[in-house]
Amino acid sequence: xxxxxxxxxxxxxxxxxxxxxxxxxxxxxxxxxxxxxxxxxxxxxxxxxxxxxxxxxxxxxxxxxxxxxxxxxxxxxxxxxxxxxxxxxxxxxxxxxxxxxxxxxxxxxxxxxxxxxxxxxxxxxxxxxxxxxxxxxxxxxxxxxxxxxxxxxx
Numbered sequence: 001x002x003x004x005x006x007x008x009x010x011x012x013x014x015x016x017x018x019x020x021x022x023x024x025x026x027x028x029x030x031x032x033x034x035x036x037x038x039x040x041x042x043x044x045x046x047x048x049x050x051x052x053x054x055x056x057x058x059x060x061x062x063x064x065x066x067x068x069x070x071x072x073x074x075x076x077x078x079x080x081x082x083x084x085x086x087x088x089x090x091x092x093x094x095x096x097x098x099x100x101x102x103x104x105x106x107x108x109x110x111x112x113x114x115x116x117x118x119x120x121x122x123x124x125x126x127x128x129x130x131x132x133x134x135x136x137x138x139x140x141x142x143x144x145x146x147x148x149x150x151x152x153x154x
Contacts, residue, residue: 032074033063040076040088043098048120056086082135087114102126104137113137 008014040061044052061076075089083105091097102123103112117123130136 029065032065033076036063036065036074036076036088037061039074039090039098040078040086040100043088043100044086047098047100048123051120051123052086056080061088083112084130084135085112104130104135107133107136107138 008018037058040063041056041058044056046053056078060078062078063076064074066072066074073089073092075087077088078086080086085103087101087103089099091099100117102115102117104115104126105111106113115122115126117126
């Protein structure tokens with residue numbers, strides 16, 4: 001027969017330890033958010049000094065803690081305008097390299113198209129293309145609607 005678990009009595013050592021664990025987890029997530037924001041800002045200032053480093057302030061970034069179950073590292077996002085977002089994370093593999101992605105709204109309005117940015121040259125090429133479309137990703141091989149290849153907006 002399966003025993004029903006009952007919560008520990010208030011004031012018991014186990015209840016106290018559970019409270020410590022909950023507080024520690026919350027503090028860890030806050031620290032991960034702060035570190036993700038700082039890492040994103042540091043990366044754009046170092047790798048994109050003439051573009052993003054001049055346009056995106058440190059306080060523009062919003063950090064997110066790691067998702068332990070899915071092995072997703074802490075990350076940060078910055079809203080640029082007109083639905084465009086930057087997403088920054090650091091890979092969890094042995095390289096620990098910065099990964100910066102520009103998320104561009106699809107012209108059909110059903111999702112986003114991610115573009116991995118390697119350097120300022122990549123960014124400037126992409127911005128040149130997006131300027132002609134008002135900041136929307138246009139698909140060359142589909143007509144939008146339910147068949148759009150973009151990542152669905154949620």
